Amino acid sequence: MEVMNGSAEIICVGTELLLGDILNRNAQFLARQLADLGIPHYYQTVVGDNPVRIKRAVAIACERARLLIFTGGLGPTPDDLTHPTLAEFFDVPLVEHGAILQDIQAKFAQRGRAMPESNRKQALLPEGAEILPNPIGSAPGMIWQPRPGLIVMTFPGVPSEMQGMWQATAVPYLQQQQWVQGVLVSRTLRFWGISESALAERVASWLGQGNPTVAPYASRGEVKLRITARGTSQADAAALIAPVETELRRISGLDCYGSDDDSLASVVGEQLRSHHQTLAVAESCTGGGLGELLTTIPGSSAYFWGGIIAYDNSIKVALLKVDPDQLAQAGAVSATVAEQMALGVKHQLGTDWGLSITGIAGPHGGSPGKPVGLVYIGLATCDGQVHSRRYQFGDTRGRDWIRHVSRCSALDQLRRALLASTLSD
Amino acid sequence: MEVMNGSAEIICVGTELLLGDILNRNAQFLARQLADLGIPHYYQTVVGDNPVRIKRAVAIACERARLLIFTGGLGPTPDDLTHPTLAEFFDVPLVEHGAILQDIQAKFAQRGRAMPESNRKQALLPEGAEILPNPIGSAPGMIWQPRPGLIVMTFPGVPSEMQGMWQATAVPYLQQQQWVQGVLVSRTLRFWGISESALAERVASWLGQGNPTVAPYASRGEVKLRITARGTSQADAAALIAPVETELRRISGLDCYGSDDDSLASVVGEQLRSHHQTLAVAESCTGGGLGELLTTIPGSSAYFWGGIIAYDNSIKVALLKVDPDQLAQAGAVSATVAEQMALGVKHQLGTDWGLSITGIAGPHGGSPGKPVGLVYIGLATCDGQVHSRRYQFGDTRGRDWIRHVSRCSALDQLRRALLASTLSD
Numbered sequence: 007m008e009v010m011n012g013s014a015e016i017i018c019v020g021t022e023l024l025l026g027d028i029l030n031r032n033a034q035f036l037a038r039q040l041a042d043l044g045i046p047h048y049y050q051t052v053v054g055d056n057p058v059r060i061k062r063a064v065a066i067a068c069e070r071a072r073l074l075i076f077t078g079g080l081g082p083t084p085d086d087l088t089h090p091t092l093a094e095f096f097d098v099p100l101v102e103h104g105a106i107l108q109d110i111q112a113k114f115a116q117r118g119r120a121m122p123e124s125n126r127k128q129a130l131l132p133e134g135a136e137i138l139p140n141p142i143g144s145a146p147g148m149i150w151q152p153r154p155g156l157i158v159m160t161f162p163g164v165p166s167e168m169q170g171m172w173q174a175t176a177v178p179y180l181q182q183q184q185w186v187q188g189v190l191v192s193r194t195l196r197f198w199g200i201s202e203s204a205l206a207e208r209v210a211s212w213l214g215q216g217n218p219t220v221a222p223y224a225s226r227g228e229v230k231l232r233i234t235a236r237g238t239s240q241a242d243a244a245a246l247i248a249p250v251e252t253e254l255r256r257i258s259g260l261d262c263y264g265s266d267d268d269s270l271a272s273v274v275g276e277q278l279r280s281h282h283q284t285l286a287v288a289e290s291c292t293g294g295g296l297g298e299l300l301t302t303i304p305g306s307s308a309y310f311w312g313g314i315i316a317y318d319n320s321i322k323v324a325l326l327k328v329d330p331d332q333l334a335q336a337g338a339v340s341a342t343v344a345e346q347m348a349l350g351v352k353h354q355l356g357t358d359w360g361l362s363i364t365g366i367a368g369p370h371g372g373s374p375g376k377p378v379g380l381v382y383i384g385l386a387t388c389d390g391q392v393h394s395r396r397y398q399f400g401d402t403r404g405r406d407w408i409r410h411v412s413r414c415s416a417l418d419q420l421r422r423a424l425l426a427s428t429l430s431d
Numbered sequence: 432m433e434v435m436n437g438s439a440e441i442i443c444v445g446t447e448l449l450l451g452d453i454l455n456r457n458a459q460f461l462a463r464q465l466a467d468l469g470i471p472h473y474y475q476t477v478v479g480d481n482p483v484r485i486k487r488a489v490a491i492a493c494e495r496a497r498l499l500i501f502t503g504g505l506g507p508t509p510d511d512l513t514h515p516t517l518a519e520f521f522d523v524p525l526v527e528h529g530a531i532l533q534d535i536q537a538k539f540a541q542r543g544r545a546m547p548e549s550n551r552k553q554a555l556l557p558e559g560a561e562i563l564p565n566p567i568g569s570a571p572g573m574i575w576q577p578r579p580g581l582i583v584m585t586f587p588g589v590p591s592e593m594q595g596m597w598q599a600t601a602v603p604y605l606q607q608q609q610w611v612q613g614v615l616v617s618r619t620l621r622f623w624g625i626s627e628s629a630l631a632e633r634v635a636s637w638l639g640q641g642n643p644t645v646a647p648y649a650s651r652g653e654v655k656l657r658i659t660a661r662g663t664s665q666a667d668a669a670a671l672i673a674p675v676e677t678e679l680r681r682i683s684g685l686d687c688y689g690s691d692d693d694s695l696a697s698v699v700g701e702q703l704r705s706h707h708q709t710l711a712v713a714e715s716c717t718g719g720g721l722g723e724l725l726t727t728i729p730g731s732s733a734y735f736w737g738g739i740i741a742y743d744n745s746i747k748v749a750l751l752k753v754d755p756d757q758l759a760q761a762g763a764v765s766a767t768v769a770e771q772m773a774l775g776v777k778h779q780l781g782t783d784w785g786l787s788i789t790g791i792a793g794p795h796g797g798s799p800g801k802p803v804g805l806v807y808i809g810l811a812t813c814d815g816q817v818h819s820r821r822y823q824f825g826d827t828r829g830r831d832w833i834r835h836v837s838r839c840s841a842l843d844q845l846r847r848a849l850l851a852s853t854l855s856d
Contacts, residue, residue: 023459023462023475026458026464026466029454030454030458030459033477038450038452041450041451048478049477049478049488050449051476051477052458053473054473059473063474293727294725297714297720297722297742298834301742310718311745311746312739312740315712315719315722315737315739317726317736318732318737321780325780354749355749368729370729
């Protein structure tokens with residue numbers, strides 16, 4: 007089999023993109039996939055639901071790419087024109103596929119409905135095209151070589167359908183056609199409590215590597231390192247990643263909290279679950295956001311019992327038993343109040359751990375001594391200790407950011423304490 | 432002055448877009464702006480930091496548009512090539528602008544730093560181009576007519592800088608050049624508790640109008656109607672919107688909760704503030720998300736005192752004083768438990784209102800009688816009443832969605848009760 011050279015072009019079809027009604031997430035997904043697969047890609051085009059303009063875009067793309075990837079325009083409405091327009095451009099007839107028709111009818115039947123006549127057009131593909139099956143939605147896509155050395159792939163505009171179809175069918179096809187040399191595997195390490203630049207400095211010698219590559223990313227206070235390896239097989243690529251991961255984890259120590267789909271909430275949850283321990287939270291400036299984050303994890307009721315949102319100071323005294331004199335003296339945003347909140351909620355809810363947040367999320371309420379972004383996080387531990395940490399998140403990134411990094415920092419503080427308690431077991 | 436006809440093309444320059452490292456939010460922003468201004472726009476192009484390919488994209492765009500809007504490639508690094516490449520394409524020299532240089536130097540001086548030599552290139556624009564000032568970042572853009580009937584605008588890739596520059600300089604310029612006929616004003620009405628299709632049906636006769644236009648949008652359970660009017664002045668356009676807004680509000684009644692930047696949390700907050708009343712929340716399946724949403728509003732401590740996250744049933748009994756027998760009999764997800772939670776938190780925190788949520792967010796824990804997506808919301812009112820409502824959100828859209836629409840539905844239930852209590856005052 008000949009090795010195909012050349013590049014890909016992403017062509018997103020949809021007037022809603024030209025109106026700015028939706029964000030073009032499909033282009034980003036496909037771009038990253040192409041980068042990961044090592045397929046060059048130099049242009050992206052967005053065009054509306056207009057057959058003349060779609061054909062112009064195809065004509066241009068054929069001149070500069072050998073793999074055209076379309077999203078959108080596969081639905082049942084008169085606006086959905088991708089397949090008929092491509093057939094017209096390459097001057098071949100549309101052919102009805104009985105298998106597609108049956109599949110669409112079966113999907114409607116499952117919901118107890120008859121297929122509307124308008125869906126019939128979704129069974130039409132240009133002659134010679136193969137079906138690119140859509141396990142979720144009604145519209146399939148296609149894989150087509152309309153002329154030698156040119157591949158056209160079409161996907162629906164719905165991101166979840168497009169992504170599933172890409173992974174299940176398009177990637178294996180490209181591998182088989184030798185567009186992809188070998189297999190690409192990546193692994194993301196996740197960090198909290200270290201800045202992107204500090205981490206990049208620590209792992210600097212790994213960032214210039216060829217295979218595997220290591221690249222840092224940062225978002226909302228979290229830093230990630232993505233390790234990507236190309237190998238002849240899944241196992242081969244994984245074997246390239248393993249020693250790099252081990253070394254990066256060794257260098258970064260406790261700042262690395264997990265990998266891939268882990269989150270601080272899931273990692274802390276796993277720790278509590280394995281210790282058979284329970285947690286309660288006391289929240290002031292986050293207003294419930296810490297509890298909300300913990301309970302994003304299904305099954306979190308096994309270890310998270312609940313908490314007290316003490317937004318008003320009177321609630322800190324009444325429900326969390328914070329000493330009113332110390333509250334008045336030190337102020338609500340102080341180490342002593344954070345510690346009393348953590349102890350209070352642990353005691354009130356009868357859990358092993360109590361975790362508290364009190365701070366100034368802004369934009370108002372700051373003072374020279376206690377500026378916006380000042381946050382104390384308190385932790386009452388399972389062995390009866392209590393301590394707190396002071397954070398200064400600054401006021402430049404706003405209230406939402408301060409509240410989010412506060413709750414993540416609280417989880418991170420608990421994570422490190424749970425690790426320490428494991429080590430001392 | 433001649434009225435310019437023709438269409439715009441958005442050209443986003445940046446290899447990071449081709450690698451999928453960033454989402455193309457600039458294209459969406461500009462697309463919506465062009466739609467709002469009534470400027471036709473048929474193609475968007477993304478191209479990497481490569482002068483040959485940028486020139487190819489410009490050549491194509493010149494054939495099909497008369498207003499080329501560039502984002503990206505204005506920074507100080509060797510990768511930033513938009514201005515020199517455009518100068519080369521249109522065959523004019525680059526000219527250094529002393530005013531830009533001084534502005535960049537002043538911005539560095541403010542931070543106590545000297546301008547690095549690499550920033551000097553940002554002061555170079557093609558001969559004949561006007562400066563498009565950047566009040567935030569170092570890189571200015573330009574407005575240029577390289578040939579009669581063709582306008583080129585360039586913006587940095589940083590969305591906040593691009594958006595500010597677009598609004599402050601580009602829009603007035605386009606108005607002055609008569610690309611925009613008059614002024615465009617839009618107003619968004621916000622709805623909760625009605626589906627997009629039901630609302631569209633109720634306001635059907637307004638959806639086909641010309642000026643103002645009315646368009647429905649839906650996201651995460653919320654429905655919006657955007658009214659957009661074109662007028663000769665701000666006041667003229669606003670005068671066109673006012674009667675349509677009044678009529679849409681009349682038709683939709685209480686389902687319309689606000690407009691523009693309002694949120695359910697801000698509207699409920701304003702109601703409580705004007706009543707001088709206070710609120711506490713009791714949360715089970717949302718785990719703190721309702722409190723989190725309420726406290727996104729700065730100053731919410733004036734009316735939101737706090738709450739109890741009763742994720743575990745023992746907390747419902749211990750802290751919210753839910754009757755353990757009734758809890759065992761009716762189950763945690765029931766009308767009676769929702770009502771006792773609302774009453775309990777109101778009593779424990781001493782507030783005027785108590786609002787509660789108990790439900791099955793899934794993906795596990797459902798049963799035939801109590802499926803995933805079943806949620807009860809309880810409300811203890813300021814006049815000593817308590818009632819609850821049963822919601823069935825279904826299991827198809829997942830845990831996060833169920834939790835989000837639950838907390839919004841709780842705020843909406845409170846909003847309607849506050850409205851009723853105002854009417855009965």
